[in-house]
Amino acid sequence: MFRDTVGMFYLLPPRNTLVAAALSLVLSRLSSSSLSVPDVPHIATYFGTKTRYEEVNPHLLRDVLSVNKSVLKPPPTERCSPVHLTAVIRHGSRYPTVKNIRRIQKLSELVRREASRGSAGSWLQDIQSRWENWYTEDMDGQLVMKGRDDLRQLAQRLSALFPSLLSEENMRRISLRSSSKHRCVSSVEAFQDGLQQVWRRSEVQYRHQVDDELMRFFERCRGYVEGVEKNRTALLEVEKFKHGEEMEGVRRRMAERLGLPHQRLTPDLVEAAFFLCSYELSIKSVHSPWCFLFDENDAKVLEYKSDLKQYWKRSHGHVISSLSSCPLFHHVFRTLDRAGRPRRSTEASPEPASILVGHAETLLPLLSLLGLYKDETPPTSNNYHTQHGRSFRTSLIVPYAANLLFVLYDCQRGPRLQLLINESPVRFPGLEAEDAPLYRDVRATYRHLLDGCDFHSECEGRPGGRGPNTEL
Structure with a gap:
């Protein structure tokens, strides 16, 4: 009996030992090759919010459960232990x-029509010969199997990083919330799958709360919606x-490569390709023939176009975009406050972990x-040509399964807070001297938001109309 590379078993006739040996050799070669890093498009790190998580953490291409515990950085001079995530x-x-x-359907029709004429490049x-359009409208943003793996594996890695917090003993005290969108509900379920695999539980029990007020705050902020x-x-x-000029250059080069008249390719069709x-x-781990239409310079232009959209729609471009996240900001710090304050022996223990699953539009603000x-x-x-060193690159900030981790430690000098983004340490602005500053110093840095940042006054009561505030 032999197992193939996708886990199927085959029974071989005992008498046909020559065939069995040959098949065994083929399967062993396939198996060993699957351990190597798969073929990845040369432009894979420029897909903006459509980037795979593995492009940000390429070591996961070799081992999806690889964990580097050195990313946790409480002061080495103090005795610290994590008390909340x-x-x-x-x-x-x-x-x-x-x-x-x-858009993909329009592009597919153009390819089929032009290729059938025989005059195209x-x-x-x-x-046309190597690719067939398999996308249908009923897919509409739903989570794919790879997406379930993304969250399942993230849960397993976080469990290895924080075994005392994401433990089976704490199962009922771990808070889990999700956006109502199907892809987010499926993701929070997959996260629970991952934890329960670690706990070796045979029956998976889902328990999470759908909370759009927290995870889709941007829909409720009138100032943001209108402004x-x-x-x-x-x-x-x-x-x-x-x-x-830059996008026009990409469009012209793509038309030349395809042998199409320039005017047939709109900017939207270029982006669709x-x-x-x-x-x-990201869905099939396939190096698509469409990838070969773009060189690295083309990809950088298209990434920049995507970053412009996210910057001016969800980030620093208009201050109301950031302020719309006040409910989530306050929720995070209320949770940290509860976890960090001294407790009487009669009081219930705080949540060891709070898992909040949403969208790129949730994280960016x-x-x-x-x-x-x-x-x-x-x-x-x-100013595209002066922006190549920018820190605002959504490909690196909010790929699929992006995560913002607040780790609260109990230390000798008091509670400390560390920030990790996509499982890598990031220092708080204004507190760059330490990886895990005292929690009271973090609160002091954000005092203006903790005391203000009122959702109603920011989203409903801003004077002077609801045009975008362009403070940068």
Whole structure:
């Protein structure tokens, strides 16, 4: 009996030993090759919010459960132990949304029509022969199997990092909340799958709360919805770049490679081809033929276009975008306050962990409110060439399964707080001297937000209309 590389068993006739030996050799070669890093597109690190988590942490391509405990950095001179973890997590890899599926369908129709005429370039005919459109509108942003793996494996790694917090004994005291979107509910379930695999429980029991007030706060903030989301001028920089010189160059080069008239390819279709490369990698781990249409410079331009959108829609571009996350900000610090304060023996123990599963749109405003990834010069439509060293790169900040971890330690000098983003240490702005500053110093740094940042007054009561606030 032999097992193939996807776990299927085959029974071989005992008398056919020659065939058995040959098959065994083939399977062993396939098995050993599967241990090596798979073929990854050369542009895989530029997919913005559609980037795989493994591109941010490439060591996971070799071992998905690899954990580096040295990322936990309480002061070596103090005796410290972790007492609480709050994790704000983006859902895992997903199918395209309906909007992008329709763009893919348009691109697919163009390829089929032009390739059948026989006058198109060889690249176009090659794509037509090697690729078939398999996306359907009912997929609409749902979590894929790889996305479940993303969250399951993240839970297992966090359990290895924080065994005393994410333990079976603490099972009923771990708080789990999710956005109502199907991909987030599936993700929080997969996270629980991962924990219960660690605990070796045979029956998985899901218990989580759907909480859109926390995880989809941006929908409830009227100032944000009217001032940014529905305001045509709020994303002006994105529109200007979309039709600017750099994007036009990518469009022209792609048309030449495909042997198509330039005017047949709209900027949206160029982006659809780029996204196809990202989707097929994140969903199927496939190096799609669409990837070969773009060189690294093209990918950097398309990443920048995506970053402009996220910057001006969800991040530092308009201050209301950050302030819309006030409910989540206050929830995190209330939870940390409870976990860090002294307790009487009669009081119930605080939550050892709070797991909050949402979207890139959940993480980006909160990261911005915390003052992270704010470059001295904001990205605009006309400064692309000076922005190559920017810290605001969504490919690195909010890939699928992105996570913002607040780790509270009990230390000799008092509670300390460490921040990790995508399982790597990041220092709080204004407190760069320490990896895990005293919690009271963190609270002092954010005192203006802890005492203010009122959701109602920021989102409903801002004077002077609801146009976007462009403080940078």
